[in-house]
Amino acid sequence: MKIHMRRRAAFSTLAAGSLALGLAACGGGSEGSTTIEGTGASFPDAYYQVAITKYLEENSDSDISYNAVGSGTGKSDFAEGLNDFAGTDSLVGTDDGPEEGSYQYIPTVAAPITVSYNLEGVDGLNIGQETLAKIFQGDITSWNDDEIAADNEGVELPDEDITVAHRSDGSGTTGNFTKFLDEATDAWTLGAGDTAEWPSNAIAGEKNTGVAQAIQDTPGAIGYVDFADATETGLVTANIENKDGQFTAPTLAGTTAGLEGAEIADDLSYNPLNAAGAEAYPITAPTYLLLHTDQDGETAAEVKDFVTWLLTDGQQYAEDAGFAQLPDGLRQQALDAVEATLGGEGDGEAEEK
Template structure:
């Protein structure tokens, strides 16, 4: 579990215990936490929602689901972080009520065109996390990054890495590239970034999966990649900020479109969002955005929902949960290293939710 999430829940438990003792002493008949939600606008929601998909926003979704229990105690929401590819497939097969994805739906995902809507939720930086004994700070340009991940550069003292890091003593340690082994929106966004920022250098294309060189190592979900990096001297991999921080990883500053080396922060993510163009279907791409302070590997994430559920009660449950996520749930984002939506995009996302039919 993400350390920030765990600490929040421990503090919440302490607070609830104190509240319970106070209630006993004063004989108050207050609503119990986790019950029907009392006067909550969501208190009348009752049933079950199942979802799966992207592991990139999993820490955020789990935190929102946990908080939502206190508002809609009779509604059970589960989210299984299977990866974007599996989530889209399960959604198309009708196995889940909604799915999380960091990449857009393609014809090969098994989701019928016109049968779904994109609902943006949060955004976050994809870090380039590394484990290199004796080196705590690292800067990488897009071209150098591309060469590292397609294994054209094989040791950390390569001339290209030295050029990005003047004055830093780099060892001759072999580079171990770690990547996602499952179909992943994180992979899609990371490779789309390299396609755009290192055009002409990056040769592997982009997508939920790519043909990584045989010498690289694959890990399942963001946590799997983080584990490889954590355990291997010389390793480098792409990991969402929340999991990278929870695992204690170091991450590189990446050269952005304006020529500035920027570290993966929420401030840099927000700057990247400000430069993104939003399509009519609410898909958007903040990767390689312009701006001196923009972190260039800023990734969006979405929930895909049915345009019509054929079940009015189910549609109301989905709309209720997503309305909470886009309102109260946005306040939880920064505490778990995710950037909330800009106000204008949030309003568009809420309007999208209103389009869901029973």
């Protein structure tokens, strides 16, 4: 499936707005405002930039920026006190920096991780779970391999080498993709984490945008890319076998189906990967904000007001940016957690539209 949806093209003014936000963060922002800086995951960046722009239109005395430096850097920034909140697509590990009890997960939106590829004349390729694992760890090296052909009857597959494209930075997208392969298949041997030991002939790109560009520039390439960047770049995406044995395309409807019935942990983390259901897209990834549990004063008030808005009015901007809204039950749990973590510092008056 080749995706043709609008994303940042429809938000042509946002790049300038994002730059202005960053400059404001460095320069002190509006008079009388408290500057709030977030850093972290690139996976949800398209949504956060739209949401921040909309929020500032409604709250002109606020000053908020988000810098998509990757989940790994966002978590280390959080541990060092360099941000007021962090974005991450993966859970905090023992080597990430933040100490247990210093953070609260706040889920915000969810989206598919696409398997995108560059193969002239081949659209809507079906890829089974075990086959996918073997491709990405280098066991299957040619596009006309029998295992790929078995799920694509009647498709003329070229005798062309496969080039795996992956993230060069520590990434929650990598974490969720490898976690899916690790949990769903017997073939995967490279473990799960924000980094992996990829095949020696693989190519790397920084952030999701870098992987998307690497795929676009490399005939025979295949990689994992967030839905928003795959959409914007116009990449061709594969249909991936789900838990029910159906080949499903990366769509927001498939993401929502993957969220249905996901078990929510006490800390509000959840795992929608390889969820049951004929319509569920199997590589559905959550994304979170990390809130400081020891934050207080004006900073806590500003963070609380923004994150409360993000979970209420701000949800209406998710779909156009390429993301699925949270289910009502999980969203309410997230709102309760914001209140419990940041106390009564915010105005608490955000209303849904």
